[in-house]
Amino acid sequence: MKKSTIILLMAVTISGTTLLSCKDNANKESGLQKPIAQTKELAVDEAIELTVKNLQAAYNGETTASAKYEAYSQKAKEEGYLEIAMLFHAASMAENIHANNHKVVLEESGQTIAEIIPEFTVKSTKENLEDAIEGEGYESTVMYPDFMITAKAAKNELAGISLNYAYRTELKHLKMYKAALEALQNKTDKSLPTVYFICPTCGNTYQGTTPKRCGISMTNSERFIKVTSLN
Secondary structure (H helix, E strand, O other), X not given: XXXXXXXXXXXXXXXXXXXXXXXXXXXXXXXXXOOOOXXXXXXXXXXXXXXXHHHHXXXXXXXXXXXXXXXXXXXXXXXXXXXXXXXXXXXXXXXXHHHHHHHHHHHXXXXXXXXXXXXXXXXXXXXXXXXXXXXXXXHHHHHHHHHHHHHHHOOOHHHHHHHHHHHHHHHXXXXXXXXXXXXXXXXXXXXXXXXXXEOOXXXXXXXXXXXXXXXXXXXXXXXXXXXXXXX
16 A cells, blocks of 8 residues: 555545544634535545546646646746745645545545646736735635535545545635735735745644644644645
C-alpha cells in the first residue's frame, strides 16, 4: 500500500465520520460561516459515479491552482510585494498536496489520471489576489461542500477525507487572500507574514506559528514544511 494511501487511511481511523460531517459545523479555524448544502438525495450507484467525476474535477482544479499561484508569486515578487509572493508560494504548495491526495483516491479506485496543462492568465498582483479570492470562495462555499455530500452518499470515506482536507484549507486561504488584498490597498503589505508552515498531510497552512498538531489532520507539527523563501 502506498505511503500516501496509508496517511489517508490513518485519518479514517482517527476521525471516522467526523471528518465527513465537518461541513455541518462552523469551522473554528476559518471563522467563516458554513456553506449552504445541496438537498438532492442521490442513489449510491449514482453517487459513486459522480464522486469519481468530482475528484477528477478537483484534481484538475488543484493542479491548476498550484501552478497559477506559483506564477502569481513570481508576479508579486516582480512588483515588489515580497510578502504577498510568500503567501502565493505557500498556497501553491498546499494546493499541490490537495491535488496529490485527490490523485491517490482516484488511483485507489482504479482510475487513470490524465496529465493536464494548466491554463490561466497572470495579471497585476491586485487582480491576481481578486482572482484567488473568487476561486477560493467558490471552492469553499459551493464546490467542496457539494462534493463532500456526494462522497458521503457514495460511502467513500477516502474521498470524503481528501475533499474535506482541501475544503477546510481553502477556507483559511480565503481569509489570507482577503487580508493580503486589504493590506495591498492600504499599503500595509510589509506587515504581512513572511513565514508559513504547511501540513504535508492535508495542506493546512499556518502563518508564523503553529500548534503542536495540525488542526485538520492531527499531523504532528514536527512534520510541517517550513516556508521561509521563494525557492
